[in-house]
Amino acid sequence: MSGFEVWRQDDNGNRFLVSGHADRDGAEAAVAAMEAGVQHKQLYYVVVRETLDSETQGSETQGAASRDAETS
Numbered sequence: 001m002s003g004f005e006v007w008r009q010d011d012n013g014n015r016f017l018v019s020g021h022a023d024r025d026g027a028e029a030a031v032a033a034m035e036a037g038v039q040h041k042q043l044y045y046v047v048v049r050e051t052l053d054s055e056t057q058g059s060e061t062q063g064a065a066s067r068d069a070e071t072s
Contacts, residue, residue: 003022004020004022005021005027006018006021006030006045006046008043010042011040011042024046027046
């Protein structure tokens with residue numbers, strides 16, 4: 001079983017779980033919606049979570065919709 005999580009990292013390096021999704025498209029749509037709002041110095045990214053035999057393995061992948069929202 002796998003799922004996708006949306007995480008936010010603020011300008012101080014603090015990371016927060018924002019939401020969980022069954023598929024990558026849903027997760028990337030959530031990232032796009034959050035980035036469309038007020039610009040802050042934060043980064044949104046998608047993390048793939050796979051569960052195998054009650055163990056959780058995680059690998060971070062930065063999707064195409066993920067980007068640094070920091071303004072210049």
